[in-house]
Amino acid sequence: MLLRHTTKEVKEREGLTINPAKTCQPIGAMYAALGIHGCLPHSHGSQGCCSYHRSTLTRHYKEPVMAATSSFTEGASVFGGQANLLAAIDTIFSVYNPDIIAVHSTCLSETIGDDLQQITKKAKDDGKIPEGKHIIYASTPSFVGSHVTGYANMVAGMADQFAVSTDEKKNQINIIAGWMEPSDMREIKRLSTELGVKIVLFPDTSNVLDAPQTGKHEFYPKGGTTVEELKSTGDSIRSLALGCISAEPAAIALEKKCKVPFETLDMPIGISATDRFIMALSQAAGVTVPDDITADRGRLVDIIADMEQYLFGKKVALFGDPDQLIPLTEFLLDLNMKPVHIVSGTPGQRFEKRMKEILQRAPGANFKNGLGADMFLLHQWIKNEPVDLLIGNTYGKYIARDEDIPFIRYGFPILDRIGHSYFPSVGYTGGMRLVEKILGALMDRQDRDALEEKFELVM
Numbered sequence: 001m002l003l004r005h006t007t008k009e010v011k012e013r014e015g016l017t018i019n020p021a022k023t024c025q026p027i028g029a030m031y032a033a034l035g036i037h038g039c040l041p042h043s044h045g046s047q048g049c050c051s052y053h054r055s056t057l058t059r060h061y062k063e064p065v066m067a068a069t070s071s072f073t074e075g076a077s078v079f080g081g082q083a084n085l086l087a088a089i090d091t092i093f094s095v096y097n098p099d100i101i102a103v104h105s106t107c108l109s110e111t112i113g114d115d116l117q118q119i120t121k122k123a124k125d126d127g128k129i130p131e132g133k134h135i136i137y138a139s140t141p142s143f144v145g146s147h148v149t150g151y152a153n154m155v156a157g158m159a160d161q162f163a164v165s166t167d168e169k170k171n172q173i174n175i176i177a178g179w180m181e182p183s184d185m186r187e188i189k190r191l192s193t194e195l196g197v198k199i200v201l202f203p204d205t206s207n208v209l210d211a212p213q214t215g216k217h218e219f220y221p222k223g224g225t226t227v228e229e230l231k232s233t234g235d236s237i238r239s240l241a242l243g244c245i246s247a248e249p250a251a252i253a254l255e256k257k258c259k260v261p262f263e264t265l266d267m268p269i270g271i272s273a274t275d276r277f278i279m280a281l282s283q284a285a286g287v288t289v290p291d292d293i294t295a296d297r298g299r300l301v302d303i304i305a306d307m308e309q310y311l312f313g314k315k316v317a318l319f320g321d322p323d324q325l326i327p328l329t330e331f332l333l334d335l336n337m338k339p340v341h342i343v344s345g346t347p348g349q350r351f352e353k354r355m356k357e358i359l360q361r362a363p364g365a366n367f368k369n370g371l372g373a374d375m376f377l378l379h380q381w382i383k384n385e386p387v388d389l390l391i392g393n394t395y396g397k398y399i400a401r402d403e404d405i406p407f408i409r410y411g412f413p414i415l416d417r418i419g420h421s422y423f424p425s426v427g428y429t430g431g432m433r434l435v436e437k438i439l440g441a442l443m444d445r446q447d448r449d450a451l452e453e454k455f456e457l458v459m
Contacts, residue, residue: 003402006376008383018376019395021319022345023413024142025150027053028179028246029104030067032154035177035185035203037224038099040092041067044085044114045106046077049142060413061182061209061421066219068092068101072108080112082119089128089135098220099227103137104154110141134227136161146346147412148246148321151179156249158202162227163234165258170235172198173284174260176250178243178267178323179412180426182210182223187424188242188268191278194293197285200229200236202250210421234258238284242267242277243323244350266354267323268426270331270434271300296428303435304335310442310459311435317341318391319378320411322351322369326358328391328410331431333361335438337389341381342367345374375399389441406441410434 026043030053033041043050050069057065070076070084085103092101103116116137123129138157140150155176175192177185186206192199207223233239233254239262241251251262263284268277274297282289304311315338318325322344329339339362344351347370359365366381379399382390390400393411400407414420424430443459450456 002398003379006379006383006402008380010377010380010384013372017345017372017374020345020374021343021378021392021395022146022148022321023056024053024107024147025140025145025153026104026106026142027056028147028149028151029102029138029140029154030054030065031057031147031179031205032151032158032203033100033102033104034065034208035205035224036100036102036158036230037222037226038220039102039224040096040098040100040220042085042088042092042101042103043067043069043106044081044103044116045070045108046072049106049108056413057209059415062418063209063211063421065209068096070109077108077112081109081114082122085114085119086123086126086128089123093128093130093133096219098133100134100136102154102157103135104140104150105138106140107142110139110143134162146321148179148323148346149348152246152249155203155247156253158225158230159233159250159253160257162230163254163258163260164231165234168235169237170232172200172232172236173281174233174236174239174251174254174262175199175201175281176239176241176247177201177203178241178246179321180242180267180324181421181424182206182208183420183422183424184426184430186210187427187430191293191427192281194290195278195282195285196287196290197281200233201225202230202233234260236260238262240265240277240280240284244326244354245322245346245348247323266327266330268430269324269327270431271297271304271334271428272330273327274427274431293428300428300431300435303432307435307439308336310439310446312336313338314389314442315340315385315387316389316391317378317382317387317405318410319343319375319396320392322346322348324411326351326354328434329355330358331434333358335435337438338362338365340365340385340387341378343373343375343378344369347371379403388445389438406445408437408441 030041138154182205202225211221241247254260266273268274394415
């Protein structure tokens, strides 16, 4: 057993995390920046940091992730990295010619005290930014938060540094995407088109990290939210933030800067959260829900009704990002399953408040986020109360193997499977895929464990 040293007795721990259920802020900032068309993310720190963040995203998406770095050495680590960043800006615009450089900080540059706002202002004052080009920045030290808050900081930076209010409102809705897959962003756009609503979705990594193979390398793929679209968000009639942790900060920034009212929703994962999203979008735009979307919902309901006997009462442990866990837990309850252990390494009181509301339907469930909420604790909980299914990223495979639990890969990172970036898990279509994956895992286990005389052809 790979995790044979995990103890069954749970003890309070201070200052010790074992197998964290998160990764660091710059990864999230890098991912968000890739959702802008023609953008090159830039890691203001050492080469090692940038390499780790790029490789993790590359392994998750099976796509080459491009990013630049300030390449700190001993000198920059002591005296500051301003000279490195200014030199990097020159090189990037002259050699790689992006429309935008999105700079995020790291532990090292934050510890030194580098001021990204001051450095980027100096770059502009010194004429280092060509006409029509842009630089944005976000503070993302790894010693606080997680990849989710790093994503949120960069998306808020997009809103704060690009949005412009002209006092002429556009008949469009901003949809601020929380951390989700390119496939999910594509599904959000499809649903909006079905509703007949003009939206600006940002960031948008569809056609960037799931771009088709054409036989020709494109340094900057066709996808991503354009600069003009980002500027126009200040004139939109409303913003919908999909996720209280990863999307709401950008909506707040837009409201403060451009007086764009907003509503925060759960990510549309599962039937209830998708219902709320569809209704909020249709009401904001003043349109009716078309029959095609209603039919999608009906198909999801039909699958649930047909297969409830395989779902009812099954105990589930899940871990991952808070904005995904909230609606996913609600969806499991809608399936009459029992989420009993829930862990997120991302800190924040909003998660705790929302989970308490949802888990009123599941008394006795364990949940924890932030400090001390790690894979070790999740494993201990499972040892004390076994479950029928585990849902989470690739790092859960060790627990699943040791405890012989059916395992569904979901969230970030997924390093040993494909499909997550191509098939959505949001909306009613995504709900059908999630139910299919859950049923496949549970029914495969039923087949595996069945006695010969109980091994059925038809289930």
